[in-house]
Amino acid sequence: MREILSIQQQLLPDLVDTLKKRYTILHYILVSGMVGRRTLALSLNMTERVLRGEVDFLKEQGLIDVEASGMRISAAGRELLEKIEPLVKDLFGLTDLEERIRSHYGLRQVVIVPGDSDVSPHTKKELGRAGASVLRKLVREDEVIAVTGGSTLAEVAYHLTAANPMKGCWFVPARGGLGESVELQANTIASTMAKKAGARYRLLHVPDHLGEEAYQSLMQDDHISEIVQFIRKARMVMHGIGDAMVMARRRKVDSETTESLQRDGALAEAFGYYFDREGRILHKMPTIGLRMEDIQRMDTVIGIAGGKSKGEAIVSVLKHGHEDVLITDEAAAQYIVQRLTS
CATH class of the missing domain: 1.10.10.10 (Winged helix-like DNA-binding domain superfamily/Winged helix DNA-binding domain)
Structure with missing residues (x-):
């Protein structure tokens, strides 16, 4: 070819x-x-x-x-x-990028779409389409699938269809809702994905950012505890990757913690965990939902994020070492590959 x-x-x-x-x-x-x-x-x-x-x-x-x-x-x-599509990936030089990133980080699969999500809404839509395609191919019957919030995951939800129903599957939020637009919250995305894919869903109606006292109190509630245990049965998770400081502002993290994150070199955020350049966890937000030990036990962890501005954050999460599949765009992929040789 x-x-x-x-x-x-x-x-x-x-x-x-x-x-x-x-x-x-x-x-x-x-x-x-x-x-x-x-x-x-x-x-x-x-x-x-x-x-x-x-x-x-x-x-x-x-x-x-x-x-x-x-x-x-x-x-x-x-x-x-x-x-x-395989022919076009060769034409755009994306196949080589996919293989270089896959082999370097020991991933099961890397999918790269053309463009830069930072400057092209079309590229972000294509990320969503690629994410929906990967999800359909990897999911099995009667599976519990956890998803996080964010604009890229919302695009994945938009591109799911009931053409191949996900029989017996459940979509659940990976954690409590983020205090932002309702359409970008994990609850909304989980329910939309379930409806689009002919599956079922369960929701977690708790705030994303909790103090320790509130966290302990909520976990003692039988209804919330039961839903959290159900979420922790998930064997597959699809999550976004954020810039650490951007996410700290969005989550209204207190100034003392924000300054500490900045001082310690936090670059990425995923699941409420903040990572440094080497993929080390610097801080965990007290949130209800999946814990790192749950993620480490999963069969399939799918990270999806694009845009050159996310390149450094994606590298940080890849270095943490628990991703199986990465879906990204050309601009972020080129940054990642440059870091391999620098």
Whole structure:
């Protein structure tokens, strides 16, 4: 495959460029669901005249459906994209990046999508689509799946479908709710994923950030204790990865703890744990839900995060050594690989 690609790039560079362009258009339409021609042209930095020709071609091939409200991917277009994804990853140089990161950190799988989530909402949507695809492939019947909150996990929830129902599965929040937008809280994401995937869910209605006294009091409540024990049965977890200082501000961590985290070199946050450059745990927030010992016992731990700004945080969590699968974008992956050689 790679040899053929190399020959094509030498003898027929225009053909390869056309393939990339048409894949990018099709892919954007797929992730968007429905998109107008003008919006698509602006998003891809393409003139409407050039795009019109490409849209006409894709329509003639039966790869997209064009309606008054915009364009959407057809079943044939969706099938084609799935078939050529490995080829396109080679074209964009992502296959090598995936393997370098996978082998260095001993991961089971690495999935990289093109782009930079920091600057492209489309890339974050594609992260969500990739996350949903990985989840569908790895989940087993009657499994308990824990999920954290955040905008990337919300995108994963959006892209799940009931096409292949997750029979007998339960989605649960990995921890108490974060004090931010309801749609980004772990409870909301767990319930949305369950509804989209034809599964069931249980929720944990407690604050994310608790004092020690409140934590002990809540854990004595029979109902909460029973739900927490159910959550700790999870054998799979999908979680986001945050910048330590950004997450400390979002979680309204007190100034003394924030200063301590900064002084100790905290770079990443996941599950309420803060990690330094070498993946060491510096601090744990008193939260109800999964503990590190629960995560270490799991069959599959899936980390998902993108954007060049998250590169350092992702490296920190990978060095902690309990990830099985990483889903990220090209910008973060390039940063990670640069750190391998620096």
